[in-house]
Amino acid sequence: MTPILLLGAGRMGGALVQGWREAGAFATADLIVRDPNISPGAFRGAVINPPLETLGAAKTVLLAVKPQIWREAVNDVVPHLAPDAVIVSIAAGVRAADISETFEGRRVARVMPTTAVAIGRGAASLYAEDAEALARAQALFEPVAAVSVLPNEDLMHAATAVSGSAPAYLYAFVEALEAAGAAQGLDPAESARLARATIIGAAALMEQSGEEPAELRKQVTSPGGTTAAALAVLMGEGGFGDLLPKALAAAVARSKELGG
Numbered sequence: 001m002t003p004i005l006l007l008g009a010g011r012m013g014g015a016l017v018q019g020w021r022e023a024g025a026f027a028t029a030d031l032i033v034r035d036p037n038i039s040p041g042a043f044r045g046a047v048i049n050p051p052l053e054t055l056g057a058a059k060t061v062l063l064a065v066k067p068q069i070w071r072e073a074v075n076d077v078v079p080h081l082a083p084d085a086v087i088v089s090i091a092a093g094v095r096a097a098d099i100s101e102t103f104e105g106r107r108v109a110r111v112m113p114t115t116a117v118a119i120g121r122g123a124a125s126l127y128a129e130d131a132e133a134l135a136r137a138q139a140l141f142e143p144v145a146a147v148s149v150l151p152n153e154d155l156m157h158a159a160t161a162v163s164g165s166a167p168a169y170l171y172a173f174v175e176a177l178e179a180a181g182a183a184q185g186l187d188p189a190e191s192a193r194l195a196r197a198t199i200i201g202a203a204a205l206m207e208q209s210g211e212e213p214a215e216l217r218k219q220v221t222s223p224g225g226t227t228a229a230a231l232a233v234l235m236g237e238g239g240f241g242d243l244l245p246k247a248l249a250a251a252v253a254r255s256k257e258l259g260g
């Protein structure tokens, strides 16, 4: 399983390292990080940008560069990897068969995580044909995420749309809620404080109560009241029921394009 070679340590790779550290999942000394844009002082304790000739020590390789550059990013690495190294890719859209071919037939798992892995509260969708590759992906993500194993690779597009990308939908919602509160006369900082505390509390209530979102919604919505008036806009024509299918379809289409 270890050492783990991280190819790319940007927002997602960095979030994972942070989550692993906080969960005590892997010793930092077992991490080898390869990224041309990180400072030698980053990821203290990890091996940073070592000579290519030493990469054969890695048992698991986490591919965490942008889908647009993944082939160029791995070309000089592949000849130095151990033949039995397992590749775990988080690159959106990029197919396992293409990764395995570029990595000269090595076993591959795909994962679509969320940035909350940084605090041990991520979600991660996994797919692998090979049992050992799936086991490696589970070992990497179970310490920091709620893991779902997908029955076929095509579903990674949908998982990306509903999970990997979705934290950004929520943050965009909060941004819009804050701005709309300010437009109704609240001081902008107060609107932001209220909106954030409300959303965080509502999410925590959903988790702790175990209730369905529809039931929690009904608990807020008095017949003929203020919430019903707002939901008639949000859930009416052109509202969430129309918007989210379109948004997810756009994410799925882009995921397919990224896969080439």
Ligand SMILES: NC(=O)C1=CN([C@@H]2O[C@H](COP(=O)(O)OP(=O)(O)OC[C@H]3O[C@@H](n4cnc5c(N)ncnc54)[C@H](O)[C@@H]3O)[C@@H](O)[C@H]2O)C=CC1
Residues within 6 Å of the ligand: 007, 008, 009, 010, 011, 012, 013, 034, 035, 036, 037, 038, 064, 065, 066, 067, 069, 072, 073, 074, 090, 091, 092, 112, 113, 114, 115, 164, 165
């Ligand atoms: N950010 C997110 O919420 C999520 C991202 N992903 C996937 O994670 C991957 C990385 O995305 P981000 O971390 O957001 O991007 P990012 O741009 O923050 O990180 C990519 C990192 O790759 C590095 N890099 C560039 N060329 C390299 C090379 N030749 N060798 C090694 N490293 C190199 C960059 O310096 C950068 O630090 C993407 O494939 C994306 O689809 C998946 C799920 C969620």
Ligand SMILES: O=C(O)[C@@H]1CCC=N1
Residues within 6 Å of the ligand: 092, 160, 164, 165
């Ligand atoms: O936006 C993206 O393409 C990546 C994949 C899911 C989240 N971020």
